Amino acid sequence: MVQNLSQSAGQETRELVEMSWDPITRIIGNLGIHTKIDFANREVVECRSTSSLFRGYSVFMKGKDPRDAHFITSRICGICGDNHATCSVYAQNMAYGVKMPHLAEWIVNLGEAAEFMFDHTIFQDNLVFVDFCEQMVKETNPSLLHRAENTAAPRSDEHGHRTIADIMRAFNPFTGGMYREALQMSRLTREMFCLMEGRHVHPSTLYPGGVGTVATPQLFSDYLARLLKVLDFVKKAVPMNDDLFDFFYAALPGYEEVGRRRIMLGCWGAFQNPDVVDYTYRNMPEWGRKQFVTPGIIVDGELVTNSLVDINVGIRILLGSSYYDDWENDGEVFVTRDPLGNPIDRRHPWNQTTIPRPQKRDLGEGGKYSWVMSPRWLDPRTGDLLALDTGGGPLARLWSTALNGLVETDLIRATGHSVKITLPKSEGSPEKHLEWHIPKWSNTIERDRARVYFIAYAAAAAFHFVTQAMDEVRAGRTKVFQDFAVPDDAIGCGFHEAVRGVLSHHLVIRDGKIANYHPYPPTPWNASPRDVHGTPGPYEDAVQGLPIFEENGPENFKGIDIMRTVRSFDPCLPCGVHMYLGGGRTLKRLHSPTLGAGA
Amino acid sequence: MARIRVGRPDVRPDAPSHVRGIREGNEPGGYEKTPGLRPDGTATARRSTGINPGARDPIDPSMPNLPPA
Numbered sequence: 001m002v003q004n005l006s007q008s009a010g011q012e013t014r015e016l017v018e019m020s021w022d023p024i025t026r027i028i029g030n031l032g033i034h035t036k037i038d039f040a041n042r043e044v045v046e047c048r049s050t051s052s053l054f055r056g057y058s059v060f061m062k063g064k065d066p067r068d069a070h071f072i073t074s075r076i077c078g079i080c081g082d083n084h085a086t087c088s089v090y091a092q093n094m095a096y097g098v099k100m101p102h103l104a105e106w107i108v109n110l111g112e113a114a115e116f117m118f119d120h121t122i123f124q125d126n127l128v129f130v131d132f133c134e135q136m137v138k139e140t141n142p143s144l145l146h147r148a149e150n151t152a153a154p155r156s157d158e159h160g161h162r163t164i165a166d167i168m169r170a171f172n173p174f175t176g177g178m179y180r181e182a183l184q185m186s187r188l189t190r191e192m193f194c195l196m197e198g199r200h201v202h203p204s205t206l207y208p209g210g211v212g213t214v215a216t217p218q219l220f221s222d223y224l225a226r227l228l229k230v231l232d233f234v235k236k237a238v239p240m241n242d243d244l245f246d247f248f249y250a251a252l253p254g255y256e257e258v259g260r261r262r263i264m265l266g267c268w269g270a271f272q273n274p275d276v277v278d279y280t281y282r283n284m285p286e287w288g289r290k291q292f293v294t295p296g297i298i299v300d301g302e303l304v305t306n307s308l309v310d311i312n313v314g315i316r317i318l319l320g321s322s323y324y325d326d327w328e329n330d331g332e333v334f335v336t337r338d339p340l341g342n343p344i345d346r347r348h349p350w351n352q353t354t355i356p357r358p359q360k361r362d363l364g365e366g367g368k369y370s371w372v373m374s375p376r377w378l379d380p381r382t383g384d385l386l387a388l389d390t391g392g393g394p395l396a397r398l399w400s401t402a403l404n405g406l407v408e409t410d411l412i413r414a415t416g417h418s419v420k421i422t423l424p425k426s427e428g429s430p431e432k433h434l435e436w437h438i439p440k441w442s443n444t445i446e447r448d449r450a451r452v453y454f455i456a457y458a459a460a461a462a463f464h465f466v467t468q469a470m471d472e473v474r475a476g477r478t479k480v481f482q483d484f485a486v487p488d489d490a491i492g493c494g495f496h497e498a499v500r501g502v503l504s505h506h507l508v509i510r511d512g513k514i515a516n517y518h519p520y521p522p523t524p525w526n527a528s529p530r531d532v533h534g535t536p537g538p539y540e541d542a543v544q545g546l547p548i549f550e551e552n553g554p555e556n557f558k559g560i561d562i563m564r565t566v567r568s569f570d571p572c573l574p575c576g577v578h579m580y581l582g583g584g585r586t587l588k589r590l591h592s593p594t595l596g597a598g599a
Numbered sequence: 600m601a602r603i604r605v606g607r608p609d610v611r612p613d614a615p616s617h618v619r620g621i622r623e624g625n626e627p628g629g630y631e632k633t634p635g636l637r638p639d640g641t642a643t644a645r646r647s648t649g650i651n652p653g654a655r656d657p658i659d660p661s662m663p664n665l666p667p668a
Contacts, residue, residue, distance in 0.1 A: 281648065479630075481630065
């Protein structure tokens with residue numbers, strides 16, 4: 001939709017064109033991006049992100065048997081359902097007071113590592129890179145493509161592509177070499193996943209207390225054989241990504257401002273360490289820190305906390321622009337204090353009551369325009385309610401892991417300022433050393449770059465897990481399940497990483513049934529609308545003020561820089577982006593700063 | 600709940616839950632009762648087969664017992 005708006009403020013007149021991309025499908029609901037663009041100054045002035053679909057898991061989970069929770073919540077997502085199942089299992093483990101056998105933890109970790117490799121690969125190479133491929137760049141920035149044709153790829157000896165334009169061609173949909181190879185990889189990695197969790201993407205062998213996977217040497221050999229094939233691909237993909245993204249910085253000065261927002265990243269940690277994890281709330285900070293992806297909240301480049309209890313207690317679910325009635329005054333309070341005695345707010349997921357109020361979308365000032373709520377994190381230092389983002393997942397995960405400097409395995413080392421990853425020798429390539437450095441910005445390019453590095457991270461982590469699992473099996477310790485009783489009353493919380501970022505499940509059990517259940521996946525954090533205090537959500541924040549580098553004018557504008565930014569957050573497979581540029585209508589909106597003067 | 604019109608429910612919300620009298624997979628004691636699983640977390644060939652399982656255990660007791668799936 002295009003609408004031309006004229007805004008005049010004093011001497012300054014801005015010609016704003018309203019442009020909407022709605023729906024960007026297949027996120028949790030339907031994502032729409034509504035913007036006002038100043039083409040004369042090449043800047044996006046305003047952005048609102050909306051979701052037009054209500055899911056209602058928190059409503060219909062009530063009254064169900066808690067043991068069904070992971071099977072049901074897995075269906076929240078068609079691409080990272082296993083992350084939900086895993087997170088739900090973690091929350092149930094806490095509620096039931098059960099600890100999984102070591103081998104079961106390694107199997108879950110191996111399944112989740114395969115999921116990260118699968119999802120990041122298919123998203124990066126088959127969806128994100130459509131925005132960076134030769135065909136797209138030819139349509140949006142022809143002069144950039146011309147320069148790419150004449151720019152040698154610095155790492156061509158590692159990936160075999162001579163120029164940057166060759167790399168772009170490799171990502172052309174359906175015809176490009178990397179595009180097609182990525183599809184093969186997504187098949188391999190899904191096979192790896194299915195070996196561990198039974199079925200992709202809704203696991204059939206994952207339960208609280210353990211797994212139903214029968215651990216045999218064959219199982220892990222099959223996984224390892226596929227992992228080695230994936231390594232050849234990853235070793236090529238990382239330098240290709242680096243070359244392409246470095247080229248964008250060099251060829252388009254100022255591109256670092258695209259999608260840039262204040263560094264406010266959240267990571268809830270992933271890959272449990274079975275030596276430490278006991279799923280008790282009391283010990284949660286300790287076993288949280290021992291995960292193989294370290295949790296953390298990073299504000300302005302500084303680590304605020306890596307304690308999962310601090311993270312949990314600080315979560316607030318705000319309304320403001322969402323289609324819900326507030327529960328602050330008449331909602332039931334389920335948890336007043338956590339097991340450590342910390343007060344739990346009424347706006348915490350444990351105490352949330354979802355009261356949907358369908359209504360017409362109002363994109364005007366103060367209007368309600370989204371089914372997404374506004375999760376925020378209360379910074380105890382300042383009292384600010386921070387609109388954290390996940391950096392698409394990998395950026396926050398690598399940043400937090402690097403800054404914490406706690407992870408050390410044979411193949412991964414977090415240094416405090418970087419993450420060093422070693423990929424062992426594989427069929428077609430020698431051992432390779434990679435290092436991801438904490439970037440200067442939280443922007444579109446760095447979100448995308450981190451994704452390919454996290455594929456390497458997950459592969460290196462999987463090597464550690466498979467080695468540990470094999471040690472268990474060789475010792476004959478094949479127990480993968482611990483039995484448990486369901487208590488009448490209990491609470492639990494699970495913290496995990498969905499592929500695209502933070503994931504939490506909060507559970508309250510009464511009379512052996514679910515009394516309250518609230519999953520918070522990454523997209524509510526990233527796609528949240530303006531909250532009650534007027535703070536925009538991360539998509540809105542990242543797109544507002546975005547400089548436009550596309551060479552097309554308003555007539556055939558594709559919004560490529562905006563789309564790259566939204567996609568850099570990995571909004572659950574935005575492969576169905578439609579853009580409607582209808583005839584529109586011209587409005588004249590005048591604003592006079594002087595009281596009573598003008599009209 | 601919201602003031603929105605909804606249809607008549609076909610089932611109670613807890614319909615898929617446990618039916619009284621049926622053994623639950625998670626119930627305490629389930630592990631011990633399963634044939635072929637030992638208390639120390641190891642397993643024997645009985646886990647995989649009920650047909651002459653003793654003959655399928657390792658010939659040397661010091662070897663790990665890794666019955667097939």
